[in-house]
Amino acid sequence: MPDQAPGSSHPERRLSTKEAAELLGVKPETVYAYVSRGQLGSRRVPGGRGSTFDAREVEALARRNRRESAGSPASGGELSVRTRITLIEKDQYYFRGVDAVELAARHSYEEIAEWLWTGRLNAGITFTAPDPSVEIARRAVSALPEHTDPTDRLRVAAVAAATADPLRFDLSEEAVLGAARTLIPTLVGALPPVLYAPKEDGPLAHRLWGRLTPREADEASLDVLDTALGLLVDHDLAASTLAVRVAASARAHAYAAVSAGLGVLEGPLHGAxxxxxxxxxxxxxxxxxxxxxxxxxxxxxxxxxxxxxxxxxxxxxxxxxxxxxxxxxxxxxxxxxxxxxxxxxxxxxxxxxxxxxxxxxxxxxxCGMPANAGETVFAVARTAGWIAHALEEYTERPLRMRPEGQYVGPRPPQPLPE
CATH class of the missing domain: 1.10.230.10 (Cytochrome P450-Terp, domain 2)
Structure with a gap:
């Protein structure tokens, strides 16, 4: 007998995971990612290991995805992307509905990153990277000219770190989060120290400090740097974040998606x-x-x-x-x-x-930092936000970030050029 919706005389049509995935145009594991993000409800099969999904709910999500990929008419045809990460409203901004300024005042950069990625606050977490990954990135960065900009160093470090991760093409949420938790400290660890040997453990802000300024760190200054990192974690669909989502839409791995963001960040109207x-x-x-x-x-x-x-x-x-x-x-x-x-x-x-x-x-x-230090702080901070957006995009229909060009050149047929 078909499932019956509570309080309804109409039968509720349920779909298997395979059927839901086919209707949404995604992989089966992406269906469960929708569930974990609250975009779909699921019901366990009695006595089995699988789940079923309300057909009407799946169809509604598929319609929303199609509308989004076609652009929103209300926005004049500009691309509109649904996101559960950051809301900017009435001169305030929020991370997953929580005041972002309050989060940055009370929690570390790493804790805020975890909140963006998972919707859970992992108190006291610090990110660490395996020594081989950091060493490969350091060697790559050390080969660059001395005058190299910080964003170029970080981009080279990201590419080097990718080569040390044979599982980088695994786009499951668990694998991407594992890569993110090692990539961010690898980026910091690959930056050369300014004057003295910087800290290599503890909160990320402490490790970053000695790579930004020759001054000795004091606790108050470290707290301000950590606050800056937390405030800059994400800011909706900034130019670099959109580039990351385009890369993730093409199913580029997390390291490549971050590299796309770093490429855009160098613009004087953005990170620089x-x-x-x-x-x-x-x-x-x-x-x-x-x-x-x-x-x-x-x-x-x-x-x-x-x-x-x-x-x-x-x-x-x-x-x-x-x-x-x-x-x-x-x-x-x-x-x-x-x-x-x-x-x-x-x-x-x-x-x-x-x-x-x-x-x-x-x-x-x-704090006695060079002019380009702000770009470094911005890039390191925003990497966490880019990962959050890449995770969201991996659950969407592939290659949806494909706007249609409006050709304004000479109409064909034109003669062959001489």
Missing amino acids: ASGLAHRLIEQVLEQGDAGPVIAGELRAGRRIPGLGHRLYSGEDPRAHALFARLAELPHAGPALAAARDIVDTTARHTALHANVDLALAALTVS
Whole structure:
């Protein structure tokens, strides 16, 4: 007798795992990934090992997937991607429904990464990497020219780490999470130390510190760096994250998906923006006044880095939180004053608020880091978010990230060129 929905006189049609997978156009293991993420319900087969699924629920999910792959008409044809990771709303942002600023204030970067990946908070977790993986990545990075940018070093380290993982093509959630927990510390461990031997154990922020600045670490500064990492873990579909999802849609393994994100991150309008803001703060500190510095930028036709964000009408909440933490560091006072001067000077002419790039620049300047250190912090932090998005994308229909081109060239037939 067919299953009966509670309170209904109509029979409930149930599908096997194979039937649900065929209807959704995915692999059977992806069906269970939908279940683990709350997108599908399941019911165990009495006396058996398999599960069944409500046909109407599966059909509704298949329709949503088809609508998503075709783009949302309400958004003018732009690609719309359903995600359970980050929500940005009313000048705030949330990780899986939880205030991201509060998470970063109370939990470590690694704990926040686990929350993004699994929806569970694994208190006290730290990420470690096997020595062979780190050594391979270090050798690859050490072969690069001395002037190599940090993102290039990280990209080379990611490729090297991939070669040390023969299971990298296993895209199951368990395998990808295992790779993520070793890839992130491998990326950090592959970076050369600035002056002294950095820590090789403990929280990731402690290991990263000695690869960013020659200054000795104090607990308060390490906490601020950890907060910055936590604030930057994810930010919806930023350009680099979209690149990661495109790679994952083509079923590239996690290392390759992260490499795609790192490639986009180098743009001056994305991960490298904090370096421009760093130099701006240094100029203000040298001249003692933001007025002539801002005037020089505008005279040269350049936008003021570290100001404004298309997703926030007011101050970027990440900037607000990071400025507040920096205010607890006595040596951050001058950089914070310079950042405030930049915002106040620009506000006389245009209503632009500080974004996270300016706050990150205040951190790197006050801690004696080079201008490109913010790019390193951004890349390491965002790797966790990229992994979260890759995991989501692996559960979707393959190759759905394929927008249709609108050809605007000469209409055929055209004569052959001479």
